[in-house]
Amino acid sequence: MDHFLYRNGTLFAEDVPVTEIAAAVGTPFYVYSTATLQRHFRLFDEALEGTDHLVCYAMKAASNQAILKTLAQAGAGMDVVSMGEYLRAKAAGVPGDKIVFSGVGKTSDEIRTALEGGIRQFNVESEPELEAINAVALSLGKVAPITVRVNPDVDAKTHAKIATGKSENKFGIPISRASAVYAHAANLPGLEVIGIDVHIGSQLTELEPFRLAYEKVADLTQHLRSEGHNIRRLDLGGGLGIPYVRSNDAPPLPVEYGQLIKDTLGHLGCEIEIEPGRLIAGNAGLMVSKVIYVKSGEDRDFLIIDGAMNDLIRPAMYEAHHDIVPVTEAEAGVESQPYDIVGPVCESGDTFAKQRNMAPLVAGDLIAFRSAGAYGAVMASEYNSRPLIPEVLVNGDQFAVIRRRPTFDEMINRDTIPEWL
Ligand SMILES: *Cc1c(COP(=O)(O)O)cnc(C)c1O
Helix, strand or coil: CCCEEEECCEEEECCEEHHHHHHHHCCCEEEEEHHHHHHHHHHHHHHCCCCCEEEEEEHHHCCCHHHHHHHHHHCCEEEECCHHHHHHHHHCCCCHHHEEECCCCCCHHHHHHHHHHCCCEEEECCHHHHHHHHHHHHHHCCCEEEEEEEECCCCCCCCHHHECCCCCCCCCEEHHHHHHHHHHHHCCCCEEEEEEECCCECCECCCHHHHHHHHHHHHHHHHHHHCCCCCCEEECCCCECCCCCCCCCCCCCHHHHHHHHHHHHHHHCCEEEECCCHHHHHHHEEEEEEEEEEEECCCCEEEEECCCCCCCCHHHHHCCCCCEEECECCCCCCCCEEEEEECCCCCCCCEEEEEEEECCCCCCCEEEECCCCCCCHHHCCCHHHCCCCCEEEEECCEEEEEECCCCHHHHHCCCCCCCCC
16 A cells, blocks of 8 residues: 555645655656555564564665664664665664664675764674674674574565575575584684574565575574574565556565464564565655657557666566556547557667556656666666656655655766876
8 A cells, every 4th residue: 555646636745646746756756655654664663563573674775764764663674785885875864773784795995984983783794704793793792683584485475686595596595504603603702693693685575485485484483492502583584566557466464474474483582673675665756757859660669768777777677567657647438559658768778668558648648667676776877967856755645755856967977087188
């Protein structure tokens, strides 16, 4: 569910007409709904009610500080994967003891920054990383709380680029090596082993892969405890998918996911952490774009719009489907026609949809990409020297620009010309 609904034929973001935002900030732009962000956070929080838990929003999905602050005020912790994300979370007011640090390639600089600024735990992905964290912690006279990310070798049944839980993936340590790695960690005086971490992939549309992974985590918890490790926190990652195609069967609900967690792990008495990203932000955001031209080709019509693959790369990168809707609904009874919806970038990959049925559109019309809140703005680039598009946050009948569109001068003047030129 989201808060982007039509009223009298016009698409609204909560109580604000999308047309009003477009008039104020120009197109293309991203717009997020506060109520949807809060609602999705609460669904996870309530799904784990009765269990000691923290929902750590995976901020790589959408990392604007206004989004982070909205979620942090609702009670969220943060899952970060880089120094930039760590500093951004801190800048948004998230305390260090609610930030977990994930990622396969943490540098010593990143580890030092997090240890100095405060960190809930590092989710460690390799033995060399154990050594690196230990060394930095000792140099600071600190003890770093850690979990080890285990790779349970389950098939997440998702797009290959976002599957992470098979043994062929770069993530975590093989579960078969866990005993040895935990023994290694326990011997390092700069580390305190507190738990286990697992994350098997993104956009999962079934619960079964989670069940298989969490059952392995349950067995591993007991095994490691029997070897003397005080396993008291389980970080279960993110990955629950969202319905990109509204007519299809919906993926499992957070409440069903929460029940699965309780069923598979509840008996262990551990604190539970989860790291949802996409499900919190995905349907809380739209990308709004304007039709520049309608071009009739030999055998098809193209909608050429002012948004492009550099603004929303998911269709080009993951063959992702986004529902695309007109901001002003067509009159009842108007017949749809198929369009190829494309951006202006000089690549055939700059195609958002092929032969998508839409009511007839003309130059100047606004369209909205649904489910664009996660892995949208954060993956944008300035390819083709197109400035990053603005982000807007709506809250009831108010809206605010939370990242403005840079001017062309700002973008161009970041280059510096060597003196020999
Ligand atoms: C990407 C990622 C997440 C979030 O995944 P979603 O599919 O957006 O829920 C959580 N944890 C880790 C370690 C990740 O890499």
